[in-house]
Amino acid sequence: MKRLAFILVLCLGLLLAWAVQDFPVWGDPQAPASSSPLSSHFIANTGVDTEVPNMVTAVLADYRGFDTMFETVVVFIAGVAVFSILRGGPRRRTRDREFVVDFEPDLIVTNTVRLIIPVIQIFALYVLAHGHVSPGGGFQGGVAMGASFILIALAWDLKSALRRFPVERCFAVAALGIVIYGGIGLLSMLLGGEFLDYAHLSAVLPVSPEMARYHAMLGVEIGVGFTVTAVMFALYASLSTDGRMRDGL
Amino acid sequence: MGLELFNTLILGLLVVVAILTLWVRDLVVSAAVFAIYSFLMCLLWAEMGAVDVAFTEATVGAGVSTVILIATVFNLKRRAKD
Secondary structure, three states: OHHHHHHHHHHHHHHHHHHHHHOOOOOOOOOHHHHOHHHHHHHHHHHHHHOOOOHHHHHHHHHOHHHHHHHHHHHHHHHHHHHHHHHHOOOOOHHHOOOOOOOOOOHHHHHHHHHHHHHHHHHHHHHHHOOOOOOOOHHHHHHHHHHHHHHHHHHOOHHHHHHHOOHHHHHHHHHHHHHHHHHHHHHHHHOOOOOOOHHHHHHOOOOOHHHHHHHHHHHHHHHHHHHHHHHHHHHHHHHHOOOOOOOOO | OHHHHHHHHHHHHHHHHHHHHHHOOEHHHHHHHHHHHHHHHHHHHHHOOOHHHHHHHHHHHHHHHHHHHHHHHOOOOOEOOO
């Protein structure tokens, strides 16, 4: 059985390697992705339409805003699903676990973490706020922020991390992120545009329609950042404790 | 020339690391090797100029997902059976 599976996997691998030959050469200007009118439209118009230097963020948060909004919803649903499945599942006995984590927080580790957590969090905020000028954005900044809370759980214990960021609050913050994103979309709808058509926000912001899109992108990135931060930490807390929220890794 | 060498090295290492991830029995080691895989992918994205993707790969792939995998392994038996 195992040998049969190996042969099948090998055949599939060879098939994929053979199919790679049909790919265009890297950086080929005649490649379908480069020659499509959509690419040249984005390259020519992003700076004019939105004044955002980072084209990737403009495409993600503005042109394809609907897609990114539901990506955020998927992250939220994944967090809720892991939490509810693990919490509702049958209890595993402690002696089934190979490791019982029982130690005092280490002096060197905790003091190092004390030093680097502010740096991580400020960097996360910078990545989030600077996402439309340089590489980065809500997802990356949110993950870095969530990682700082996971680091608290690793250096001390999960209880100290949950004291700072309880699981109930995690899901409230995650939902708030989606509300911020959808709220900006609905606001632009109320002001006469379509859903997520940020240019109409210039009616309430003291800026031009182009700069309104620029600032609305920052707004939706903040929403994404909230959701991702909270879900990353909730995922870690659920998975490391088997859903019990105590004595985890 | 230098770039080609760099790419070949990374792609070769990727294959080695991918096989190693499946080959080792200890799941914690497997998770750590998988983080190396993500980091090599991150280098490759950065080299191809897709800096946003590289950034996501570094934070999500090499960072948080490794921690989550290891946290999960501690609730399982550490050694894989096959």
